Amino acid sequence: MGAGAEMITYNRLSIALQKRFGRQRLRRMILGSIPFIVLIFLWELNTHFGWYDPIEIPPISAMWEAIFWLQSDCPGFVAAIEGHNDCNLSNNIISSIGRVILAAAVGIPLGVAFGVLAGINRVLSGYLEPVGIFMNSVSGIAWIPLAIVWFGVGWETTLFIMLNTIFWLIFFNTMMGVRAVPRVLVQGVQTLGGSRWDTIRHVYIPGALPSIITGMRMSLGFGWRALIAAEMIGGDSGLGFMIFVSAVEFKSEEVFLGVILISIIYLISDRWLLVPLEKWTVERWGLVWKPT
Amino acid sequence: MSVEAKLIIKDLTHYYPDEYTGESVHALENINLQVYENEFVAIVGPSGCGKTTLLNIVAGLLPYRQGIATVDGIDISGPGPDRGVVFQEHAILPWRTVSKNIGHGLELQRLPKTEISRRVHEYIDLVGLTGFEDRYPHELSGGMKQRVAVARTLCADPVIMLMDEPFAAVDAQTRITLQDELNRIVMATRKTVLFITHSVEEAAFLGDRCIVFSRRPGQIKTEIKIQIPREERVWKDMSSNPIFTDARDEILRLVRQEVTSDDEQ
Numbered sequence A: 001m002g003a004g005a006e007m008i009t010y011n012r013l014s015i016a017l018q019k020r021f022g023r024q025r026l027r028r029m030i031l032g033s034i035p036f037i038v039l040i041f042l043w044e045l046n047t048h049f050g051w052y053d054p055i056e057i058p059p060i061s062a063m064w065e066a067i068f069w070l071q072s073d074c075p076g077f078v079a080a081i082e083g084h085n086d087c088n089l090s091n092n093i094i095s096s097i098g099r100v101i102l103a104a105a106v107g108i109p110l111g112v113a114f115g116v117l118a119g120i121n122r123v124l125s126g127y128l129e130p131v132g133i134f135m136n137s138v139s140g141i142a143w144i145p146l147a148i149v150w151f152g153v154g155w156e157t158t159l160f161i162m163l164n165t166i167f168w169l170i171f172f173n174t175m176m177g178v179r180a181v182p183r184v185l186v187q188g189v190q191t192l193g194g195s196r197w198d199t200i201r202h203v204y205i206p207g208a209l210p211s212i213i214t215g216m217r218m219s220l221g222f223g224w225r226a227l228i229a230a231e232m233i234g235g236d237s238g239l240g241f242m243i244f245v246s247a248v249e250f251k252s253e254e255v256f257l258g259v260i261l262i263s264i265i266y267l268i269s270d271r272w273l274l275v276p277l278e279k280w281t282v283e284r285w286g287l288v289w290k291p292t
Numbered sequence B: 001m002s003v004e005a006k007l008i009i010k011d012l013t014h015y016y017p018d019e020y021t022g023e024s025v026h027a028l029e030n031i032n033l034q035v036y037e038n039e040f041v042a043i044v045g046p047s048g049c050g051k052t053t054l055l056n057i058v059a060g061l062l063p064y065r066q067g068i069a070t071v072d073g074i075d076i077s078g079p080g081p082d083r084g085v086v087f088q089e090h091a092i093l094p095w096r097t098v099s100k101n102i103g104h105g106l107e108l109q110r111l112p113k114t115e116i117s118r119r120v121h122e123y124i125d126l127v128g129l130t131g132f133e134d135r136y137p138h139e140l141s142g143g144m145k146q147r148v149a150v151a152r153t154l155c156a157d158p159v160i161m162l163m164d165e166p167f168a169a170v171d172a173q174t175r176i177t178l179q180d181e182l183n184r185i186v187m188a189t190r191k192t193v194l195f196i197t198h199s200v201e202e203a204a205f206l207g208d209r210c211i212v213f214s215r216r217p218g219q220i221k222t223e224i225k226i227q228i229p230r231e232e233r234v235w236k237d238m239s240s241n242p243i244f245t246d247a248r249d250e251i252l253r254l255v256r257q258e259v260t261s262d263d264e265q
Helices: A002-021 A023-049 A060-070 A077-082 A088-120 A122-137 A140-151 A155-179 A183-191 A196-234 A239-248 A252-283 B051-059 B098-102 B104-108 B113-126 B142-155 B172-189 B200-206 B242-264
Strands: B007-017 B024-035 B040-044 B066-071 B083-086 B160-164 B192-197 B209-213 B220-225
Touching: A002 A023, A023 A060, A060 A088, A060 A252, A077 A088, A088 A122, A088 A155, A088 A196, A088 A239, A088 A252, A122 A155, A140 A155, A140 A196, A155 A196, A183 A196, A183 B083, A196 A239, A196 A252, A239 A252, B007 B051, B024 B051, B024 B220, B040 B051, B040 B200, B051 B066, B051 B083, B051 B160, B051 B192, B083 B142, B098 B104, B098 B113, B098 B142, B104 B113, B104 B142, B113 B142, B113 B172, B142 B172, B172 B200, B192 B200, B200 B242, B209 B242, B220 B242
Parallel strands: B040 B192, B040 B209, B083 B160, B160 B192
Antiparallel strands: B007 B024, B007 B066, B209 B220
16 A cells, blocks of 8 residues: 555656656756766765775865855854955856956857958968967967966966967857858848948857857866866965965865866856857757757 | 940850869850840750850850950959859758748848848749748758749849740640740849740740850850740640741751761761
């Protein structure tokens, strides 16, 4: 009797979940979370059996406590947003995110602008392509020592490092996207009376958008990585800086916390910024293949 | 009383460099052509005869050096809204809805929004796309996309509408419907049209005059007038119309000559 009732409850729950998230999505969510569950399980086991010292792999509880420990002197939520001096963790998060936003706000428009120009002008692309390939071949963090000499430790250095990554990625993707725009679309607008500027606004940029969004994805990923590295060596705040300082002080729970926060922030920005942007534009226009 | 032609082409000869070999290709030889107001001129010829080259020159998409080409007495020196083009396919913008595509020309002319929306509605009704205003092109069939393309060109109110094999990429049934509809639309708007096609039937059905091109270098071989009033041009009546069948057979004979003499080389 009891087992039967349990089965019914289980079935109802399963159907409710499938209805809520959709069968395929639910399946993917479950499959995708299995590796994480296994990792967390192993992590807990380590704490339980003590295979590795807490200094090498700290317990999950210590990491959790580190959040509150780092924020313990923070007077409150408003103070955290305002960047109060004692709000250690939130300040570092805000600092890193702020730098990503700043670098994106400068690098993406610049990259798109030069990419469009190089895409429609053979002479300009002749100038910029080789130097772009040269710059792209050098890992962004290779510039850190030099950037510190030029700009000192601080936001200028991290901005420079990120721009170096973001600009060239966006530039190349935009240029390729512009070149792939069918000529007949441009000619159509020209014969409607469109100027060069009209063809850029109405044809080249929307036409290159699938490629530009790919570039934004890549530059967010690579830029974020470059930022963490730059903060470690040439920064005075941010999650990379926090990880570095904590490691020096052997606070491995803070290092773990920093690493996990970095991936969570990246994941959120991709899911909640770029995916919706993609849905709103190129998917709606039928420019990308999507599974039905 | 002489009426000035809308489109005048005089002694036009054109060469272009081949994309791969770089050799000079002789595309057009001494073309002389006039298109008058409200006239529908169809150019028919074997593929590769230079008829699309001629259309691109008139559209201003291809610069020319030898000869004269004017619209309304003004030398053609680049694309402009006075010469709207309906391309073969895939020329409407995928990121604009049906009504945004149709109103694009007026938007580029900076007309007030209310005026644009009024005219867009008029042309959406004309081409029978009512109810599809907010759809994106990828949600439409090939035939509907070409209706959008025709409406987009007409809505900008060009002096002459240039059509480059606009129905070549749609299926046979749709093509017949679109040809019937184009007739009705041309009748309603009294537009001047220069129409390029390789389909003899299409040329004979639509054209007031059919210009037969020779194979490359494209020359005007013959001109055939087809005096069927536009309101009588409906596909279901055509097979019993001797003017149409005679013209079609004559054009077909002339085009076949070009194709077979090509084979003999």
